[in-house]
Amino acid sequence: MRSLVFTIAQNGYGFAYKRCIESQKQYADSIGAAFVSIAHPPRVSEAAQSAWLKIPILLDALKSGYDSVAYIDSDCAVSPDAPDFNTALTGLPDGRIYMAQGASKRINSGVIIAGAGAPAIPFLEQVMGSITSEIPEDDRRSLKFENGNVIYCARISGAVDDLPVVWNNTYDPALRDFIRHYTGSLRAEYQRPFLSDAWYRLLRKTVYHQPPAPTSRDAEFVERLRGLTTQVINKYPLLTTP
Numbered sequence: 001m002r003s004l005v006f007t008i009a010q011n012g013y014g015f016a017y018k019r020c021i022e023s024q025k026q027y028a029d030s031i032g033a034a035f036v037s038i039a040h041p042p043r044v045s046e047a048a049q050s051a052w053l054k055i056p057i058l059l060d061a062l063k064s065g066y067d068s069v070a071y072i073d074s075d076c077a078v079s080p081d082a083p084d085f086n087t088a089l090t091g092l093p094d095g096r097i098y099m100a101q102g103a104s105k106r107i108n109s110g111v112i113i114a115g116a117g118a119p120a121i122p123f124l125e126q127v128m129g130s131i132t133s134e135i136p137e138d139d140r141r142s143l144k145f146e147n148g149n150v151i152y153c154a155r156i157s158g159a160v161d162d163l164p165v166v167w168n169n170t171y172d173p174a175l176r177d178f179i180r181h182y183t184g185s186l187r188a189e190y191q192r193p194f195l196s197d198a199w200y201r202l203l204r205k206t207v208y209h210q211p212p213a214p215t216s217r218d219a220e221f222v223e224r225l226r227g228l229t230t231q232v233i234n235k236y237p238l239l240t241t242p
Helices: 018-031 047-052 054-064 120-132 147-157 184-189 194-205 219-235
Strands: 003-008 034-038 068-072 076-078 097-101 107-115 160-162 179-181
Touching (some): 018 034, 018 076, 047 219, 054 107, 054 120, 107 120, 107 147, 107 179, 120 147
Parallel strands (some): 003 034, 003 068, 097 160
Antiparallel strands (some): 068 107, 076 179, 097 107
């Protein structure tokens, strides 16, 4: 089984969540998966581009020949006890795609685990195609980037399987989880060294302070995202070289 685990560590996230990313690499190594932490370009001035990048990278990685791909947000720590997702999620050989619900009971796209084939690839293509579509307010409520599009496409397609919350725990500090996502109410739990904390404070003043996700984005946004995707794949060929 050719598997890839990747994260996106641009715009200071690689420094602010260094321990999390190290735990992801250790996990990938333990299950024999390739691992890529996307840290270049280090600064993406349009934060939405960096947030959306996970979708075309997932899509291209699956199309390139990986049997399974796991995307994990950089602010997620993987437990040493986490099992191999390839054996824990039995639908991966059939091309299933998995995401967990967050505290709002909507899909959280901070962890996405997918197998090559349908419905995963068509679903990711649908999400990409939705960039210029009008996304209902309920689907993007309180969200800033791609998550609203993912929620919308999952709702109308029924293509996403439920990922047990232990694989993306965004709200329960008492849960014995495999992946703890330091977002929302769990964000304050993450302990950083002084330098990492300085980067985190900078993030709170810049990347975190973004406007709500718009109803739709324009074709120029899509072109810029394609350009960023090409740049990243050229820098990290392992993303599409199983």
